[in-house]
Amino acid sequence: MDKVGQTTARALLRRLAAEQSERRVPSLTAMIVRDGAPAWFGARGQVGGAAPGDDTQYRIGSITKSMLAVVVMRLRDEGRVGLLDTLDEHVPGTPFGSATIAQLLSHTGGLTAEPPTEWWERTAGLEFDDLLAELGPDNARHRPGRLLHYSNLGYALLGRLVEQQRKTPWLEAVRQEVLEPLxxxxxTPRPVAPHATGYAVHPWADILLEEPEHDHKAMGPAGQLWATPADLGRWAVFLGGDTGGVLDPATLAEMREPLSVADGDAWSGGFGLGLQVQRDNGRRLVGHGGSMPGFLATVYIDPADGVGALFMANTTAGVRQTLLNDLIGILDELEPRLPAEWSPSPVDPALLALTGLWHWGPSPYTLRLLPDRGLSLTPVNGPGRASRFVPQDDGTWLGLDGYYAGEVLRVRDNHLDVNTFILTREPYSPDAPVPGGPGEWQS
Known part of the structure; x- marks a missing residue:
């Protein structure tokens, strides 16, 4: 499988081996994906007396949430559910009815982290109606939208929403709409051989305790699924942009946008719609981590260049959060990606005439052409209201990002109109309809 150089492969395996040995992990697998395919796979430890392979199942815990979130977003794209809809509109009768679907997806709905039952990860699950009977107003910890408060319970409610809309169990919806097409x-929802057994490792001795495994029923959307490194690698490629027809690429990009921050002023991690986002060494990684008794797993990818990594382990605790960042860092150091070759391309002369210097009031901006008739508006003097624009059928351009995201740029005879702001070739040009009048410059 290795599509990396021998030196790189050795360095990656060395980092994986150190993690398995130093952190006393019964078995540990990892994969690098690049350019839409696995580029390296490594494994240490044993499962059933042999080294695990890329077809060995591990429990993926909360990565399940991201797969359910894709189904929710498909419902949104079909017009069946709105992200600003309240939970009451689709799952009436809960104490959290004012929370929106977007808030539940991004863990900002204010719900308690865990259901008010026995420790749900270690016990057999309840049916939804039985779970609902346990819930009360005191299970709301914060007002909806106030802050990020991770909630497994919130995803149980999203699972119920999917069941109400699809008229089928949430697992079946995920299987039909996400897993099979990819x-x-x-x-699978339960282990299928070959699979690892989940263990806790004693903190003061080299002995193991087998962890329980159950059907969590109503809480299943929060962490039920098992997967293999090969399958999770395909999931990473999906998150990187190869949607396989499962989701509109624009919708996936929307899911990857950070909506809430997990670590305060550091701003190094947070959540989008069903996805965790992380900033590390200039990369913006998206994916999700997962943990259940006896298992840890995480998958991240940088959509900008399609480089990602994952690990799967059969231990309740111990794998360092830096493992994937270290693996990606090794790849970046030993096999840095070459910049794409530049080559000229034909342009529309009318668009070429728009390029160059423009002014928003006294502030100079440059306008340059992008591929596929796109435009880039950038301040000359450092940071400011920079945005990219994509052409529309009506002759306007739509803001893609930055300050003007979602706003409209119109090209006039002698000026640009960006959502009522007038940009002119000269500062406050008297030939353009600048609101308030151009006046005269004075010395």
Whole structure:
């Protein structure tokens, strides 16, 4: 499988081996994906007396949430659910009815982190109606939208929403709409051989305790699924942009946008719609981590260049959060990606005439052409209201990002109109309809 150089492969395996040995992990697998395919796979430890392979199942815990979130977003794209809809509109009768679907997806709905039952990860699950009977107003910890407060319970409610809309169990909806189209045939709700057994490792001795495994029923959307490294690698490629027809690429990009921050002023991690986002060494990684008794797993990818990594382990605790960042860092150091070759391309002369210097009031901006008739508006003097624009059928341009995201740029005879702001070739040009009048410059 290795599509990396021998030196790189050795360095990656060395980092994985150190993690398995130093952190006393019964078995540990990892994969690098690049350019839409696995580029390296490594494994240490044993499962059933042999080294685990890329077809060995591990429990993926909360990565399940991201797969359910894709189904929710498909419902949104179909017009069946709105992100600003309240929970009451689709799952009436809960104490959290004013929370929106977007807030539940991004863990900002204010719900308690865990259901008010026995420790749900270690016990057999309840049916939804039985879970609902346990809930009360005191299970709301914060007003909806106030802050990020991770909630497994919130995803149980989203699972119920999917069942109400699809008229089928949430697992079946995920299987039909996500797993099967992506070829993830070894991702299942319960373990299917070959699979690892989940263990806790004693903190003061080299002995193991087998952890329990159950059908969590109503809480299943929070962490039920098992998968293999090969399947999770396909999931990483999906998150990087190869949606396989499962989701509109624009919707996936929307899911990857950070909506809430997990670590205060550091701003190094947070959540989008069903996805965790992380900033590290200039990369913006998206994915999700997962933990259940006896298992840890995490998958991240940088959509900008399609480089990602994942690990899967059968231990309740111990794998360092830096493992994936270290693996990606090794790849970046030993096999840095070459910049794409530049080559000239034909342009529309009318668009070429728009390029160059423009002024928003006294502030100079440059306008340059992008591929596929796109435009880039950038301040000359450092940071400011920079945005990219994509052409529309009506002759306007729509803001893609930055200050003007979602706003409209119109090209006039002698000026640009960006959502009522007038940009002119000269500062406050008297030939353009600048609101308030151009006046005269004075010395």
């Amino acid at each position: 070829g993830m045939t070894r991702t």
